[in-house]
Amino acid sequence: MTRPVRVLFFATARTAVGRAEVDWPVPPGGISAAALAGELETAYPALARTLVTSRLVRNGRYVRRRSERVRPGDEFAIHPPYGGG
Amino acid sequence: MSVRLTARPLSIPQAWRELEGPGTGAVVVFAGRVRADAGPLGRVLALVYEAHEGPALARFRALESRARRRFGVTRSVIWHRVGRLRVGEVSVIVGVASPHRAAAFRAARDLIEELKVTVPIWKTERARPVRRPRRPRDRRAGRSAG
Numbered sequence: 001m002t003r004p005v006r007v008l009f010f011a012t013a014r015t016a017v018g019r020a021e022v023d024w025p026v027p028p029g030g031i032s033a034a035a036l037a038g039e040l041e042t043a044y045p046a047l048a049r050t051l052v053t054s055r056l057v058r059n060g061r062y063v064r065r066r067s068e069r070v071r072p073g074d075e076f077a078i079h080p081p082y083g084g085g
Numbered sequence: 086m087s088v089r090l091t092a093r094p095l096s097i098p099q100a101w102r103e104l105e106g107p108g109t110g111a112v113v114v115f116a117g118r119v120r121a122d123a124g125p126l127g128r129v130l131a132l133v134y135e136a137h138e139g140p141a142l143a144r145f146r147a148l149e150s151r152a153r154r155r156f157g158v159t160r161s162v163i164w165h166r167v168g169r170l171r172v173g174e175v176s177v178i179v180g181v182a183s184p185h186r187a188a189a190f191r192a193a194r195d196l197i198e199e200l201k202v203t204v205p206i207w208k209t210e211r212a213r214p215v216r217r218p219r220r221p222r223d224r225r226a227g228r229s230a231g
Contacts, residue, residue: 057205082205082207083201
């Protein structure tokens, strides 16, 4: 059994999903960032609107290509537009 | 150089001490506070800040390097609160020290503007809902029902 991906939701993404994080099962070879975002959107339809304006982050780095692989054990975060200060 | 994400109150005197040093002719410290804005949800009572800690601290360090490289800053402070902050509390302190004032002003402005749009920190309003006065027709309806 492979390790899941730890998915983190912040701000409007957390509100849409109703929780701050979830362990998401992925195949042993991983899954593309786009496919993972699609699975999350299917599971949490309210997330769709936030995903349009969000950046995807894998292991602390921005996902540059939607085809980038997200592998078992990775951290995958959804970053809505920032608002610090 | 000092970066910090903390749930504890931020101290301006402490930030000032971090910026002391020989050769420092100019120190600029900016503090951002929670405003009592009238937002769509009502009068703001507090803001709740959250951060993606690892990437946020990494971004703080990148901003420090940028300030040294672009403006010749010799010391800097980038501190941000997380958690629930009431109106009037300090949410962020950005401070820089440099030999001359022009660079210090430019660097402090650059740091806070970049922080707001490039660091994974978010805030959510906690507001007192606005009470709308009942219209006269509503009051009449209330009397007739009672």
